[in-house]
Amino acid sequence: MDKLSVAGLFIAIFAVYIGFTLDGGHISALFELPAFIIVFGGTLGAVMLQSSMMQFTHAISLLKWVFSPPKYDIDRGISEIVDWATKARESGYLALEDTALEIEDSYTQKGLNLLVDGVDLENFRVVLELDLDIYREHNLRSANVFEAMGGYSPTIGILGAVLGLIHAMGNLAEPELLGQGIATAFIATIYGVGFANLLYLPIANKIRVIIHQQTMYREMICEGLVSIANGENPHAIENKLSAFRLDR
Template sequence: MDKLSIAGLIVALLAIYLGFSIEGGAIGTLFELPAFIIVVGGTMGAVLLQSSKAQFSHAMSLLPWIFTPPKFDIDKGIDDIVEWAQQARESGYLVLENVAMDVEDRFVNKGLNFLADGIETEQLITSVELDLELYREHSLRSARIFESMGGYSPTIGILGAVLGLIQAMSNLSDPDMLGQGIATAFVATIYGVGFANLIYIPVANKIRAIVHQQTMYREMMAQGLIAISQGENPHAIENRLSAFRLQE
């Protein structure tokens, strides 16, 4: 559980609540269902229009990362690579086929199987680099979906404000309807700007940071697998990969 993400969300919402309350505002006035429907529904519709089904689904599947991000243990990864290098030197590459059966990471699993199959080093390098690049681009496109939400939301909030004012202007003789229209107008603007800057854009940046961290981890594992393919000494491999500890 990422306690920092939870704390950040709580601090942001609490700051808004306290600031509004100190000025004498009633928190209940910030809850307007029509404004919520306009802003959230409009933002979601715009993003669905620009996205493919597969990319949108993938973006939604990354949302749990905000509070439960995947873990990338650099030290364990280095230890695993060194152990696999030692096994390969002692028993041959074929032993890595059994090792691969216990590795859950699809990228590392694929690399180990390539080594067990006796693939040439150049082919291994080409394959892992392509996998890394495609994975990184696919995941960053998913992060950009939330970034797009952050771009659309304020504009649709303004659209909600205009709709609220239209309603208010058409009911000047009815104080209740006039107040409702003005409330929708201002709250829609708050929702548009608030959701963009408190949710959508931070989520996009968080996912982008996790993708970068995961890419660095897999780059380390790829360098280790390539070194094993080249028959390097396990101790030399460990020294080379230790530089990745600085990236944590």
């Protein structure tokens, strides 16, 4: 569980609640179903319209990363790479075949299998870097789905406000309906701006941070495996990869 994400969401919602109620506002006044349907439904529909099915569903699957991000232990990764380098120098690349079967990370497993198969050094790096670039781009496109929601939401909120005012203007002779229409107008604007800046954009940026961490970890794996393929000394490999400890 990412405690920082949980704390951030709680503080954001709590700050809005406290700020509103300190001036005598009632939190129930912020709950307006028609405004919610217009803003949330309109935003969701617009994003679905611009996205492919694969991109949209993958974006939804990445939501869990916000509160439960994948963990990557840099120190452990470096230690494992050094062990693989030592084993390869002592017994050859085929000694890593059983190790590849035990690895859960698909990228690392692919790299070890390429090493065992004796792929030439140039193609070895090209394959790993291409795999990394495609993986990063695929995930970044999914993060862009939430960024797009953050862009559409305030505009849809304005649309909801205009619709609310139209409804209000049609009921000038009935104060109760007039008040309801005006409330929908203002609350739709709040929903549009609030959802964008308290949820959608922070979620998009959080996912990007996690993608960056994943990419750096996989770049370390790539560099380590290429170094092994190049026959470098395990101690020299460890010194080279220690630079990745700065990115945490």
